[in-house]
Structures are given as structure tokens and as C-alpha cells.
Amino acid sequence: MSVTAPSRPPAPAAPQDSDAHGRRWRGPGWGFLAKLGVMALVNAFGVMAILSALRAESWVIFSVAVVLLVVADLVYFTKRALPLKYLLPGLVFLLVFQVFIFGYTAYIAFTNYGTGHAGSQEQAVEAALIQGERRVEGSPTYPLAVVENAGVLGFAVVGDGGVVQVGSADEPLADAPQAVVGDGGAPAEVPGWTVVSRAALISDQALQDEVVNLRVPVSDDPNDGSIRTRDGSSGAVYQSTLVWDAGAQSITDTSTGAVYTADDRGSFVSADGQRLPTGWYVNVGFDNFARLFADPVLAQTLLTVTVWTFAFAILSVVLPFALGLVLALIYNDARLKGRRFLRTLYILPYAFPAFMSALLFRGMFNAEFGVINDLFFFGANINWLGDPWLARGAVVWVNLWLTYPYYFLVCTGALQALPADTLEAASLDGAGRTRQLRSIILPLVLVATAPLLISSFAFSFNNFTVIYMFNNGGPAIPGAPYALGSTDILISAIYDISGVSGGAADYGLASALSIIVFAVVGLISAIAFRQTRKLEEFM
Template sequence: MLQLLLKLLGFAVLNAISVLLVMGFYGAGVWPVALLVVIVTLGLDLLYLGPWAVPLKYLAPGILLLLTFQVFVILYSGFTAFTNAGQGHLGTKQDAIAAIALSGRERVPDSPKYLLAILEGPTGLSFLVTDPDGAALVGDPATPLAPAPDAERNDAGKAVGLPGAEALTFQQILGRQDEILGMEVPIAADPADGVLRTQDGQTAFVFRSVRAYDPALDAVVDSSTGVVYRDNGRGNFAAPDGTQIDPGWRAVVGLDNFARMVREVRESEQFLGVFLWTFVFAILSVAMGFGFGTFLALVFNDPRIRGRRIYRMILILPYAFPVFLSVLIWGGLLNPEFGFINEVLLGGAKIPWLQDPWLARFSVLMVSLWLEFPYWFLIATGALQSIPRDLEEAATIDGAGRRRLFRHVRLPLLLVTVAPLLVSAFAFAFNNFNLVWLLTRGGPIALDSEIDAGATDLLITLTYKLAFDNSVQDYGLASAISATIFMIVAAISILSFRRTRRYEEVF
């Protein structure tokens, strides 16, 4: 009974949150998301309130999280790979049009600054302005500015009210800011003379539109030169001579990003280098970590060693520190001039651990070994202890030496357990962003590198540089590389998992 009550209470809370979210999303104008929340919430309510679909009750939370954090993210970056998203193409077409409207609007030269009061009358909002000479004028979007001799003024002489209309307080103005920021009050019968607009609700300036979007043409028209900038299908408004207006918007460009990536691989040695290094790093990092970890596990599995527990505990320590902390500390230790290794251990040597391309690759691998071996040590220790002793004894009786025992009994049995882990460790090492980024930032970078690719850059760090770290960001290309990484890792994982099934036949 208590359980049921708790369940009901939980759902009441969940539903209340959902209602809040729906209102929020709907209010923000993103009704598809609001609809999604409604469907998901109702679905969950239905699922858990009835006696039906028991297996789904267990699976639903996992599926929901999978969809949100995996499937959606993958699909979204997959989609981005086919767009020109990046600097100058960040937002939607509406955003671009709004930005062009903003930058295409110019203050009429030498026009006065008006002090502004905003009034609400029977016909809606109007601007009551005081010009620099002290004259009061009133107008609204439909009626051009006209003198308002009966305006009430404050002590400073600013017109603040009109009979029959209510002046808005600053708080009220804030409450209706979208409406007020969009208001245009013509200063004369011909709107081409200019319109009054306000940005802060207290002053108004005369603006004229030089460039404006024409919805009928789906083009931006420059009224001073008469040039028409049309949607060029690639996320920009462009004039017939090719001049583009910034900003553009995110547009689908098909396979362009992939084509560019292939071109870069072909033409740029550095990109190819990054590609190869990523494989070398992933394989070596896993192989070394696994090899060393397993070796230590074998050694410390020997009951003749005293104080095994203490050794084991010490060996696991590197694993206990947060990775980013360890890597940053390693970066400091390897500083050629002030690092502990050069200054103290090597007596003031100036070995460029992270500055020479080959030494940097070596250092990255060594730090990766430091970080990875405790994991494999743990896993291998556990796996070794689960190997039935009678198997080992039988092998020994049959005359197997230590080496044969390892190669033909222990290793195969160990691999049954760890082979899938090796595959996932490979996928992790392939994308080991933290290590490389925090230790070398991918460097050292060749001086003539056009894409900023360094000796230790993995594909994933290069992707990050392209997307976020360069002066010119290119999310599209970065997503295309990510998609490629995903496919490579997925293909390798599938193949390896197939192969690892072989080991299971041992039993």
C-alpha cells in the first residue's frame, strides 16, 4: 500500500514537471518539443499504471535514455556533417534575415536624438517624443509623427504623458519589450524618410533601412544600389556578381564536407599523419596497457610474494586519480625547463619531451601507459583468479612449463574475459581526447601546417580544433570527420567482436 502511494506520488511529481515543461516549451514557441513531452509523459503513465507490457516496464527507462543521449546526438551530428554549419553559418535563415535587417538599418545622418515616453491609448501603443528643441511629438506605427501641444511635461521638460493615454512605466515597458523593440513610427507620411525606433525604451532615433529582406522575392534588396541578393542555395544571400551578405545560415551542402575531407587526406601529409597516428596510438596504447597490466597481474598472482595486497593497492593508485589531474601533472613534470623529470631526475637536462615530434609521441604513449595499466592489472588479476586451479594443475602434470602454461592455458582463458574489453578500450583510445588535449594539445605543430595538425593529434583532437579552437570554426567538416571516426570505430568493433567469439569456444 505504501509502495503504491509512493508510486502515485512519484508520478504526480513527474506529471507536474512535465506540465511545467510543456508550458515552457509551448510558451517559447517550440511546440514540437512540447508535443514530444506530452507523448512521452502520457506513454510513461500508461505503461506503468496498467498491468500490461511487463518487460517494457524494465526496458523503457534505458530505451528513453538511449534515444536521448545516443541516438539523437549521433543523428544530429550526422546531419550536421551534411551542412555548412560554422562561422558565418551558425543560425537559421530567420536569424540571418533578422541580423541582416539589423545591420541593414542605418541611423539617418545628423538626425536628432529623441527622448521617449511610450503611451498606451485606445489604438494601442504610441511613441511620445521630445526633440532636442523641446517640441513634443506623438505618433504610432500607423500614424506619422505629429506635434502634440497638449503633452504633459516633467520638470526637465520632457514630454511624459498625453490626456486620454496612459504612460507605461519602465517595468511595463520591459514586460512588453518584444512588441516595443519591433515598433517603427514613421517620422513623415513617406516611410522612406525614416522611422523612429527605440532600443532602450527611453530614447528613440531615426532609422532608414538600406538593406531589407523582401519576403515576396525571398531576397535582400539594397535600396541604395538596387542590387538584389538572392538565396544562393548554399546558405547565403548573394548578388549576381557573387558578393555575399553576412551572416548566412546553416544550409545543407550534401557531400561537400566529406569531399573536402578526402581531398585533405590526399593532399595534406599532415592529415594522413594524424590518421595513421590515431591507429598507431590506439593499438599501442591498448597493447602496452594490457601487456604491462597483465604482466604485473601474473607476477602478483604468485602466492609466494609477500605483501601482495599492499603492492596491488599501490599499483592501482594511478587509476584512482582523476585522469585530467594526472595528465595535467604529467604535463608539468615533462616541462623541458621547469619539469621535475628534467630538472631533478636528469640533473638539469633540457630534453624536449613534448616539443620534439617523436619524443612527444613517446611521452603521450608513456602517460597513456601510466593511466591504463592499473585498469588492466585489475581486470587481469580478477580474471586470473577465476581460472580454475585444476586446469593449471592438470597442465603442469602433463608437463607444461611456465611459458606453455601461460600461452596455452592462462592467456586463452584470460582472453575469454578481456577480449570484449580490449575492443572497447581500443574504441576509447581511438578517441582519447583528454589525454592528448591536456598533455600536448596535439602538438608539436609543424610550422607549415595549414590545418594546425600536430605530431600527437588524434582525429578527435583535430576535429575539436576544427570545430571550436580555430579562428574560423567549421562544424560541418568537424562533424564529417566525427561521422567517419564513428564508422571506423564501429566497423572495427563489429569485426573484433565477431572474432572474439572464437575464444568462447574454449569452454
């Protein structure tokens, strides 16, 4: 007789909020929601950057932004790219703030980008025509209203036959058939635009200046002129005495008959060599690099600046290191009372902002009322900031005062890390303090501090703050271009050439000089690090 096994009771059905294994589903966690919120912001800014690049027709930035946004979404919404979740932010910052900036600087170095060559040829033509604008003789005065749309100002004018036209600086006049003309004859309502009231126009000086400088093209052809106003209530047609011929790539001055033809250097040049002040930027190859060596005035000035830069960088490392090491040796002696308090006093200059210290020393070295002359030179009228060599000595002193506490701290740490048994063995062998310092302490300290000394040299080579805040690179070198001075180092010379401080800007030349400085500092650092490794092997 067969026996039938009892059947098991059916398993209870899993709740609707549980999986097949009975694990309760609790929904997305706070971590996922936080990641979702962060990625939503990243995508919002990414799409905004993509649209801005697309509008500006910056195809390189557009492509890079699209790639970075897609990569970010793939990395943070998949489970297989765990290492990249941590590496991607650093890689993006490296790409944007290092690789891109260096690449863009290199690109500018091969162009004539600067004052007078800061835009495209289309923008240069528009600027030239604007500079030659005159009111058309016999041009009627049109009733006009100032209008605004999303922060963009424009003009609405009542033309021939009472037809209202509206436009902005970027959009030429176009008919506005549903516009309403007010009792005064000027447009009162313009669809899609807000009419700026006379009261708002009168009370806002900045708005008045913007309106007076506003030019609304009459048509797509720049030779047809533009509408301008002087009072905000009436306008007239202004045309340039210059006429642009796109086919011949030339601008003709109708008042003189001169013809300016576009050349391959981004300028409009006449037959007698005259140039229009506004040009456009083009690729000029290695011209900027060649100018650094071929232009005799510029080359001589930059040679002076380069020699001083090396001297300043070397002195800014050697002198503070020597002073810091001496102080560290003194205050590392356990027999010295109150050395902790004294160490604190010595590092105070390091805690004070460098730019403020430079400004204070600038006043102290003043020839007329500075305390340096009054207290230390019996009131003598020593022109510290006006004499080239005195100014250089003063800036070296200021930098010494600012940087020796750093080396004091570094050398103190290196001395405290020295092996006591080595010094004790040397003492037992009869080595005096001088021999120990020369043969043991100093070599070991140099091994520990050599990388810091190399990085300090690179920092001093580009120490813009002290030079600029102390005396702005002065005094001026006679006959030097770009207002270069006797205490200017290469980085401040680049700043002057770039025109940021005022005057004509030559970004192409400044970028070329930046590339050379980068190469020089990189080469010196590589050689110095190699020598450091040899020193470590020797020790």
C-alpha cells in the same frame, strides 16, 4: 403437517467505509500518493517541454514530447502494462540520450551549420541589416525610458505629438495610450511594463551594455530601422545601408549599389562573388563527407591524424596490457612478501583523476622547468611538447601510466580464476613456466580479457581527456586547417573543427567526421568480437 424452516436474521449492513465483502477501505496508500506526486512532476516538465517546442516551432520535438507524455500516463495509470513500468524509464533515456543525439548528429552532418550559418534566413537578414546600421541623417532625438517586463528589456519613447510607444527586440513599437509622461519628458509609467530607474541603470554595467546593444524595431518591416540609445534617456532611429527585398530574395547595399542574392548554399552572394558574412543553414547533401576526402589540405591533415589515432589506440591497449600482465604474474606469486600492500601502491594511478594526472605530467614534461629533464636527462633542454614525435611519445607514456593499473587488476583476477588442476597437469607433463605461460596462461587470460581489450580500444580511440589536458593536441601541424596538432586524435580533431575551443565552427563537417568515426569503431569492434568468439570455441 409441513414444517417451516426458521428464517435467518438479516446480515448487518456494511459500514459506509467498507466494500460489499466487508473489507474496510483505507484510502490510497503511500505508494500511490508517491506515484501521483512523481507523475505530477513528469507531467509538469512534459507540458513545459511541449509548450517550449510549440513556441519554437520545433515540430519533431513537439510530437515526440506529446507521445512520450501520453505513453507515460497510460503506462503508470493502468494495471495492464506492468512490464513497461520498469522498462519505460530506460527506453526514454535511450531514446533521448542515444537515439536522438545520434539522429541529430546525422542530421547536422548533411547541413552547413556552423559559424556564419547558425540560424534561419530571417535571422540572417536581420543580422545583416543590423551590421549595416547607421543613424538616419536628420533623425530627431526622442525622450526614452528603459522598461522591463518578465526579464525582457524594451524602450518606451515619446514620439511625435507626445504619443508614447513601447516595444522590445522581438516586438516593434506600438502605442501605449495610458502611459504617463514625467516631468523630464520621458515616459514615467507604462502599463504592463516596469520603468527601470536611472540609479539602477547607472549602477549595473551589465545592464548598461544590454541597453546599448538593444534594438527595438520601428515596425514589422526591418527596412524601417530601429530605435537605439547611447545614454538610456534618449533614442534615435537607426537604419541599415542594406535593404532587403523579400520578393527578389536579395539584399542591396545602398552605399555601394552592390546586390547580394540568396543562393542554395545559405549565403548572400554578389555578382563578383562577394559574400555577406552572415548566412543561414541549409541541407547540403553529402558535401561535408566529400570535403573530408576531396579537400587536399584537409584530407592530408586528417590522414595524419587518423594514422596517429590508430597508433595511439593500439599502443594504449597493448603496452598497458603487457605491463599489467607482467605485474600481475609477479604479484600473483604466493611466495612474494607484502604483495597486498604493493598491489595497492600499483593501483594508485587508477584512483587519481585522469585530467589532473595529465595536467601534472604537462608541467613535468615542460622543457624549461619540468622535472623530467632535470631529474632524468641531467637538465637537458628537451622540447617534449614542441617536437611532434617527442610529444606523441610523451602522451603514450602518460596514458600508459594512467591505464596499466586497470589491466593489472583485470589480469590479476583472470590469473586467480585459472583452473589449478590444468596448470598442475601441465607441470606433471613436464611443461616449464615458459611453456605454461605461452600455451595455457596467456590464451586463457586473453579469452577472459578480450572483451575488455576491445572496449578499451574503443575508449582509447576516443580518449579526449588525455589528449586535450596534456597538450591540447599540439604541437600544431604546419598549414593544417582548424588548428589541428600532431597529437590530435580524431575525437579531438572533431572538437577543434566544431569550434568549441575558439575560432570558426563547422558543425556540419564535425558531425560528418563523427559519423565516420562511429562507423569505424563499430566495424572494428564487430570484427574483434567475432574473432573473440572464435578464440572461445578454439579453447
